[in-house]
Structures are given as structure tokens and as C-alpha cells.
Amino acid sequence: MLLNNASSAPRLAGCEHFLDVIPELKIIFSFSNLPFYSVSAYHLGNIRGALSWLPSIKIESEGARFISKRCKHEFYSGRSIDFWISLSIVIRKILGNKNMDLGITNKTALVCASSKGLGRGCAEALAEAGVHLVINARDRKALNETADSIRTRFNVRVQTVAADITSLEGQNRVLDVAGSPDILINNAGGPPPGMWSDWEKSDFLAALEANMLTPINLIKSLLPSMMEKGWGRIVNITSQSVKAPIAVLGLSNAARAGLTGYVAGTARQVAPHGVTINNLLPGVHATDRIKYLDLEVAKARGITVQEAAAERAGAIPVGRYGTRQEFGAACAFLCSQHASFMVGQNVLLDGGAINATL
């Protein structure tokens, strides 16, 4: 992994290979325009932040010798190997060898439509960060299984509400149990695919109800308590179709564009009260929803589901579908203390599928 921060490049002079010597670091992050952390050997606070992403960092003596020779900053230059090893031990002790501290331990979250797929990914990642949950889906059995799994793995409180989140009755039941959560994740099933000529007014109304008016109602219901507390996070799961339309998903394109417009204005109105609202735009992720869409493509084109899936994955630069864990991690970051300055953004998670500069 090379953690690079353009703004602190001068400080890195002489320390530029700081991380080359750590074999565990494999990924490349560019920090020039991301609100993450610098790994500049200039500032221990920054190192701590950067290293908190790395569960298994090791600075072995060879690496330490190398770093000592290269680092020219007055605080670090000429330090002994013992210094570097002690520093790495202190960092690991502070971090407990765990993932980055998102600063939301013991917060509470309502995660809608979360027994499976992307909603579940968000619930799991929040639970991993120490957040207590209310999760929801229509099928009680799957919902309870997911709740049990999350409780066992992450030792947080998980309440369940089996209800159709797109109905007013379902929304009221979920809100009754959730009370005044600190975090709201809006999600629901997506509308069916089709042709422009297939859809009647009733189809549009159903899509608007599920993917626009339901999240808006939940946002409206929970904003007052978040604003009163001076802290809140709202993340809406929308779709890459907001950025680039998917022709067969006309109902989804329309409903999600409506929600996106609402969020763009509302996020600015509530930001002064410590509440952020952002949207996560999934590209293709390996969930039941995508299995269903692959099946529809296979049927329409007379090919196998495997062929349809391989074709779809082949069109993604990363060469595969995303996972619910990757999606959940991005969601948890948006809900973290570190994302307080991200307001009204549409964050695309698509493996590079949409070919656009911005």
C-alpha cells in the first residue's frame, strides 16, 4: 500500500519510501482529494489515522533501518531502529490492531430493508463500528437470522421490525421501535425492469412510493430529533442510474432522480445542525437483486444466467461484481465522525463502470 498525500508531499521528502518497506501494504490510496488521512511521517496524529486502516501493520527491523536512513525530518531523522519498532508497537496498541475508529460506537441506527444485500452490508458495517441497530425487512425468518448473526459477530443490540417499509403502516411501526436514532439508512427493493411502453401511471406511483416518498417520509420524521441533538447521519441507497440511466430501469431512474433532487436541497438546509445527508449509488453488486436482473437478461436473450453475469462483469473495469461488505464499509464511513464535511454528495460505487471524469 502506498498512502500518498499530495498536499504533504514536501514533508514526505526523504520519507517517500516509508511504506515501500512494509510488505503487508498492498493497496494504493491517493489522498490528494479524499477526506482520509495523511501518512506523512511528520505528524503522529496523521500516522495514527492512516494506520488505523491497516489491521496488520508491521515495521520490522529491516524496514525500520531503511526508514531511519531515509527520513530527513528533524523529529524522525537518525532515530534508532528501536524507536521505529516502539512507535509501531504503540500505534498498534492504541489501535488495538482493529480497523479505523469511526467514532460512532454506541450510536443507534435504523437500517431499512436490511435482511439481505446492500442494506445488510450497511447494517453489518455499522455494527462492526459499535452501532446498535434496528433492522427491517418483510420476511421475518430471514430478518431474524440476520439479526442473530449480527448480534453474535459484533455484540451490539439488534431489534427487528418485520414490515413493508414502503407502506405508511410499515414506516410507522419501524419508527415506533427506532425512536430517535442517530443514523438512518434508507433502502427498499428496486422497481422491476421493462420498456418505456410497459409502464402505466400506477407503476410510476408504486416506484415513487418505494424509492422516493418512503425515504422522504423517514427523513422528515427523523430530522427534528437529529437536529435537536446536533448530530445525525442519513444515507440513502439509490443507484448508479442516477448518474447514467439504465434504459430498462425507467421506473428506478425516475423515482431515484426525484429523491436525489430532494436530498440536494434538504442536505444544505440541515447541515448547520450537524446532520449530513448523502446518497450512495451502487453499481452492480452481487446480491439477490442482481441475480434476478441477470435472470431477466438471460431469459430475454436466450442465454444462460452465467453468460449474462459474465457479460455484465466483463463491462466493469474491476472485472467483477461489488460485494455487500465493500458497500457497507463505504456506508459506515459516510456515517462516521470523519465524514462531517460531506454534505449532499452522490457517491458512486461501481468498480469504474460509468466512464466519466466527474
Ligand SMILES: NC(=O)c1ccc[n+]([C@@H]2O[C@H](COP(=O)([O-])OP(=O)(O)OC[C@H]3O[C@@H](n4cnc5c(N)ncnc54)[C@H](OP(=O)(O)O)[C@@H]3O)[C@@H](O)[C@H]2O)c1
Ligand atoms: N445490487 C445491485 O447491484 C444494485 C444496483 C443498483 C441499485 N440497487 C438498489 O439497491 C437496493 C437494494 O438492492 P439489493 O441488491 O441489496 O437487493 P436484495 O439483495 O434483493 O435485498 C433487498 C433487501 O431489502 C428487503 N426489502 C425489499 N423490499 C422491501 C420492503 N418493501 N420493505 C422492507 N424490506 C424490503 C429485502 O427483504 P424482504 O424481501 O424480506 O423484504 C432484502 O432484505 C434496491 O433498491 C436496488 O434496486 C442495487
